[in-house]
Amino acid sequence: xxxxxxxxxxxxxxxxxxxxxxxxxxxxxxxxxxxxxxxxxxxxxxxxxxxxxxxxxxxxxxxxxxxxxxxxxxxxxxxxxxxxxxxxxxxxxxxxxxxxxxxxxxxxxxxxxxx
Amino acid sequence: xxxxxxxxxxxxxxxxxxxxxxxxxxxxxxxxxxxxxxxxxxxxxxxxxxxxxxxxxxxxxxxxxxxxxxxxxxxxxxxxxxxxxxxxxxxxxxxxxxxxxxxxxxxxxxx
Numbered sequence: 001x002x003x004x005x006x007x008x009x010x011x012x013x014x015x016x017x018x019x020x021x022x023x024x025x026x027x028x029x030x031x032x033x034x035x036x037x038x039x040x041x042x043x044x045x046x047x048x049x050x051x052x053x054x055x056x057x058x059x060x061x062x063x064x065x066x067x068x069x070x071x072x073x074x075x076x077x078x079x080x081x082x083x084x085x086x087x088x089x090x091x092x093x094x095x096x097x098x099x100x101x102x103x104x105x106x107x108x109x110x111x112x113x114x115x
Numbered sequence: 116x117x118x119x120x121x122x123x124x125x126x127x128x129x130x131x132x133x134x135x136x137x138x139x140x141x142x143x144x145x146x147x148x149x150x151x152x153x154x155x156x157x158x159x160x161x162x163x164x165x166x167x168x169x170x171x172x173x174x175x176x177x178x179x180x181x182x183x184x185x186x187x188x189x190x191x192x193x194x195x196x197x198x199x200x201x202x203x204x205x206x207x208x209x210x211x212x213x214x215x216x217x218x219x220x221x222x223x224x225x226x
Contacts (some may be wrong), residue, residue, distance in 0.1 A: 004158075033213065033214075035216075040218075041218060042200075042202060042216030042217050042218050042219055043159065043214075043216045044216070045213050045214070045215065048213055056213060091158050091159075093158070093159075101164060102212075103149075103161035103164070104151075104159075104161065104214055105161075106157075106158025106159050106160070107158050108156075108157055108158055109157075109158055
């Protein structure tokens, strides 16, 4: 089966500019996660969706970050305006409530560099 | 979710067993132990998980102590491709719960 698709793989922007990342989860997976991974650290959960509803966005900096999951499938994560400290890899993951052992399947990530 | 403690880094010779320890002394009765790994420039990959019994799959074995306060991930014959960061995570039972990552153990497999 196809894995979690993310784009773009790399993005370089100036601070105060905006950027958007796209994620297409594994077909049929109802749960979708966005993680932020800063160099040298483990991934940190930003937001979790169940279908198109938000389950957990407690660590999402809502003054500059937004995310949506229209129709419960694809998702976009937006940053506006970007700060230097937003430089990181943004990982999307999906999981199924009804199949497997609930493990998360991760995409390869989108690497953001803010100059 | 309970926190875990892992060594920052470990080395292992290729072909030998790699034993990666994890402490999770505050684990609750309904929390599973999960292991993921992250190879450079890739997303994390599921390895194995367990509740209280030892588990084995095609990738690794998981040994959980009887009191469930610690566990060991065993890669029986490490190869260079096993060089990665290994994360031990405790997670509430249920398929929609989140994973909370620590800093993991960086395993370097050498010739």
